Amino acid sequence: MRRKEGALVPLEVSILEAGIDLRLRGLPAFHGFLIAKEVKQRQDARLLTAHGTLYKALDRLQRSGFLESEWEDPLVAADEGRPRRRFYRVTAVGEAALARGGIITTQPVPQHRPGLATP
Amino acid sequence: MRRKEGALVPLEVSILEAGIDLRLRGLPAFHGFLIAKEVKQRQDARLLTAHGTLYKALDRLQRSGFLESEWEDPLVAADEGRPRRRFYRVTAVGEAALARGGIITTQPVPQHRPGLATP
């Protein structure tokens, strides 16, 4: 898709929003599976058919500095009898990027095109 | 299916055989996924479409005392970046049960039935 430097694709916006929302609701960090459910609810639920998409987006956000992550203590996961989780937190940079308006791509902001209405 | 006390179903026979075979080849213990591959090779490969079947069989064998198991050290699994394994070992009891001829069910051994040949 190739994006403009610093722009956020819709899925990334959703992740950051959901992450901040969860934090406000008392959960300081989230893991992929959890955010998948969150995003599925708030989104058209049509995104995220496969999970690979989500994990790639998480990885991108992290590499951009919008998220930071750490692995769950393996002993805790073992204790609860499930695979290990990776916990993500939205950084200040991420929050700023979101506030700056991340809704860039996919819906090309009409640039100087009088007439030619798309219904 | 309901089995005769102490009998082994074909899948269980395969598991025990594969387990012993792996031990002879230098692997003292095996985990579900590994045995799944082994069994798939030696079997018609038609068994074991879903893994649930295998794990239930492993559980049965363990409850019968034919296998014993222990969980892998969570730190090792974490270190290798994969889910934890559960390691099984064929017990002496299991080996004996196999030697005693586990091939009981499914192919009913003809018991006192002169005539009546099944082609």
Next chain:
DNA sequence: TGACAAAGAGAAGATATCTTCCTATTCTTC
């Protein structure tokens, strides 16, 4: 404006174990 290259989206599958639900088969009992 047209072509190319970069990168996101989505499907699929690997890694592991385990649960639930339904179907099919077998053993036992009458």
Next chain:
DNA sequence: GAAGAATAGGAAGATATCTTCTCTTTGTCA
């Protein structure tokens, strides 16, 4: 020999993360 109970088999999905492959879209440059 028929009926009923018990249980194995198989499909599907939950729990988590991540990789690889192909398809599609978008930005940029000529």
